[in-house]
């Protein structure tokens with residue numbers, strides 16, 4: 639389905655609610671939308687040993703948050719590169735270019751941090767302009783994570799929809815605890831819809847199944863608590879701006895149709 643307006647979207651959801659799934663489905667249904675994941679961008683930089691990658695490697699390994707200014711530079715650089723943002727006065731390459739709808743996929747390769755668009759652009763008198771071309775539509779994944787990042791994000795790009803994905807925590811926990819893995823092969827079982835023939839035993843090898851340490855309920859509750867702590871003020875920030883929309887469902891399949899309908903209502 640084609641969009642008539644540029645969608646500049648953020649998905650917010652607790653770990654395990656299926657943000658990735660919804661994001662993928664939206665990209666399939668609306669081919670003009672692309673997604674931008676700070677996690678992926680960062681991992682790419684680490685792998686390619688760019689100055690940025692070297693800087694953030696330890697923080698990421700320790701599970702900490704990368705410094706806001708690095709994240710901002712990463713994101714704004716990417717938005718400029720894709721032509722989704724431009725300086726005031728520069729032509730809108732999205733509408734000028736006849737190939738706008740086939741915009742090049744992200745080239746994560748050349749991102750030496752020292753060449754990244756300086757955050758000075760953010761403090762300049764004239765703020766950047768977001769392209770209103772529908773093919774400049776994007777979903778941000780993993781950013782902004784904090785209110786501080788949201789405030790800076792507001793300065794560079796006007797987000798026009800923040801989707802809060804909601805699934806009751808007990809449902810997510812049920813999903814997580816029913817997942818069993820055969821480590822050597824990577825075979826995954828689910829006791830509710832894809833159970834092994836003998837509980838706790840791999841069908842093929844007869845070896846024992848295990849649960850991933852991060853599938854552990856206590857670990858999950860702690861991640862969920864942390865998520866709520868940071869996401870609540872973030873959602874409040876966007877609610878005040880009038881761009882927050884909440885969607886609830888027990889499963890991804892229950893959420894997707896509601897999400898499509900809302901996207902169509904707003905952007906198609």
Ligand code: ADP
Nearest residue numbers: 676677678697698701702703704709780781783
């Ligand atoms: P996860 O969903 O497991 O947190 P991500 O792929 O979103 O994984 O992020 C991986 C790591 O990248 C995070 O643990 C963090 O160190 C860093 N990161 C990603 N996005 C941000 C952000 N917006 N601000 C700070 N650090 C970030």
